[in-house]
Amino acid sequence: MRSRVSGERRLPEVGCTGAPLLRLEGVRKQFGDEVVLDRVDLEVPGGELVGVVGGPGTGKTTLMAIAAGLLPPDDGVLRLFGEDLWDGPGFARAGVALVPDEEPVADRRSCRDVLVCAGMRHGLPRSVAERRATTLLSVCELVDVADVPVWECTAGQRVLLRLGAVLVGEPRVLVLDDPFAGIDAWAFGVVRAVLREFAATGGGVLCAVRSSERVASWCDRVVEPFRELPCASDSNSR
Numbered sequence: 001m002r003s004r005v006s007g008e009r010r011l012p013e014v015g016c017t018g019a020p021l022l023r024l025e026g027v028r029k030q031f032g033d034e035v036v037l038d039r040v041d042l043e044v045p046g047g048e049l050v051g052v053v054g055g056p057g058t059g060k061t062t063l064m065a066i067a068a069g070l071l072p073p074d075d076g077v078l079r080l081f082g083e084d085l086w087d088g089p090g091f092a093r094a095g096v097a098l099v100p101d102e103e104p105v106a107d108r109r110s111c112r113d114v115l116v117c118a119g120m121r122h123g124l125p126r127s128v129a130e131r132r133a134t135t136l137l138s139v140c141e142l143v144d145v146a147d148v149p150v151w152e153c154t155a156g157q158r159v160l161l162r163l164g165a166v167l168v169g170e171p172r173v174l175v176l177d178d179p180f181a182g183i184d185a186w187a188f189g190v191v192r193a194v195l196r197e198f199a200a201t202g203g204g205v206l207c208a209v210r211s212s213e214r215v216a217s218w219c220d221r222v223v224e225p226f227r228e229l230p231c232a233s234d235s236n237s238r
């Protein structure tokens, strides 16, 4: 069996293991009267996979959007590589990337084309983007579907493609919102291996999941920063 980290399959080094890459300090977010996040602190050091566990509607998507620098907190600080992202020059923003939970456009392109376009969107010349796409097809175990339209791929292959399309920009921190939902065991294993390899290069991973089941099998640390929601029977009885 080929090593996941040999030759063309290798992800580049992105950081230094152990250094805190991303920190949330006292983060608060409220929508109307609903306080979704209340004084959330968490840290993602280089080389670590941090799992965030929360049930439906607890605030995972909100937290991941804040961690990826897409949504400002109402209070508290997002620090990326030491920089306060919303009160600094914002250079750090390029180092963090959210893996979206669905394709940005209904996609008839091949998996290879998606990766090449993603590389070119990051400013790479076409020849470099093509080389990087070939490496990522291999890293993400998508070689067999390289020339297949995205919409013909399985849910798991599409998660791997979205992961590859983010890795093409060589972020140092990856943020994922429930990537394992609805994917098969093969894809679960490959996503886990790619995240593990990314962490081994010094990157940090923050990944939200609904269930704590199996979480210990792929992450180094689990945090549960959410408030308890009233259960359905409580609200029915009011």
Ligand SMILES: Nc1ncnc2c1ncn2[C@@H]1O[C@H](COP(=O)(O)OP(=O)(O)OP(=O)(O)O)[C@@H](O)[C@H]1O
Residues within 6 Å of the ligand: 031, 032, 034, 036, 054, 055, 056, 057, 058, 059, 060, 061, 062, 063, 210
């Ligand atoms: N833009 C918004 N405006 C108003 N309320 C919002 C907004 N975004 C999220 N919410 C509310 O915040 C709460 C948390 O939502 P969020 O999507 O972050 O949770 P989640 O844990 O990702 O949910 P799920 O597991 O169902 O995807 C929900 O009550 C939701 O309705």
